[in-house]
Amino acid sequence: MTTTSASAPIFVCDNVSKHYGSLAAVDGMSLAIDRGTVLGIGGPNGAGKTTFFDVVTGVTPATGGRAWFGDTEITGFSSDRICQLGVARTFQLNATFDSLTVRENVEVSALFGREARRLPRLTRTKVLEQAASEALDFVGLADKADQPAARLPVLDRKLLMIAGAVATDPQLLFLDEPVGGLAVHEIDRVMEIVEKIRARGVTIVLIEHVMRFLLALSTKVVIMHQGKILFEGQPSRVADDERVVNAYLGAGASSRLKRYFAAREA
Template identity: 50%
Template sequence: MTQTAAATPLLSCQRVRKSFGALTAVRDLSFDVGVGEILGIGGPNGAGKTTLFEVISGLGAVSAGTISLDGQVITGLAPQQICHAGVARTFQLNAGFDSMTARQNVLVGAYFGQKNRAVPTLRAGRAANEATDAALEMLGIADKANVVTGLLPVLDRKLLMMASAMATKPKLLLMDEPVGGLTSGEIDRVMEAVRTTKRAGVTIILIEHVMRFLVRLSDRVMIMHHGEKIFEGAPHELVNDRTVVEVYLGKGASEHLKTFMDAAHG
């Protein structure tokens, strides 16, 4: 755990468990995330990573344990309440309203993502429109604002999800496999977008299988397996952890990652 996480936890998960009948997808998991930190989560398919995001964001109820955001318990709150408290999320698949423009998609996030709208109005209002334009500009897709979402390429769809999330003005952004299916150059574009988001003061937790992306961005890495934490520490320590190599990276990938990290720090 970094000193930042230990001193100033924005998110705290304590003995969190999520079971589906006899299957336990997340098993008594505890960790903190510090203000301004990027925590990267890796692990094999079925390790419980996305399920963890489900319970943090309120899309799935925890079976046991406590989740706190900025010192306030959010366990058991509805997804919209957790969003309004400051948690935003992107998904593995490109979520969006395909028949609406990119700007209209982000405007939905800006309008509904910050407070309750029991009786929505016909006009979004100045604040929501300003948040929308700022988010599109931040993610570098302002020139695509009037393009119908269903016509956007994969990279722009992923950046659009980030813009929609940022329009809610979150404290914490959860990103689930943000670079899946992208080319090397496109991965670099998303990497810079994540750095921009961090510079804007947002704390980030990201799930990713692309290890180059994970280790270059993360301040700290957590590896999950069968719903449990098998590693937590600095990115450069991954390749020296026997359990991580055996159950996740494999010897070949571990050596390749070590070479990459040595070159990056050389």
């Protein structure tokens, strides 16, 4: 794990870009994320949100720019090495091993996400078993630990990815659309879990189109458009930004969000 001043940002990226030929999927992203906060990233489909996650978590190499986790530059690091440093993530689409049980999925995450392994084999230890059990209990999947992951419904698959990330003992967690496609009561359950993760002192960056979820949890919000930052600021100010309204929210959603924040402040 990195060690650095508690007042220093936990994550910094400077002019990070990802080009596919002439297309700039991510176009000069620069951010500093304070420890213990929740950064929410929104924006229309194709804005570059997931590509940004892929680049800074080592899934896809950046075309340009640099990134730091604490005082360690992670530019060019592999995704497993970044995870082992303390940066975990989930994915928009299902990223579980359907042929393994729920518990085995989390044990794999703990095994390869905590420290580098020379031999790619699953060796159970009490530490791994305890990490998996605690993570499954944390997200509410302990009673399904021995089920094949293939049998899980959508909500539980999302919770399984979160459990796998939690089992790596992260300091920084990237969540890609953790409530996409869920019902209202399911969204509320994920919201409670994210709040519990934050209460542990984990810094969170999340992508989400469900604005109630995004704005209720976030300390700060970034809205992306065409690979760039269109807005960066307080959640309560998102609906007041004319560029965000025109490019993403629309007048109807903007009005609803204004009423939402007015009710919260009343």
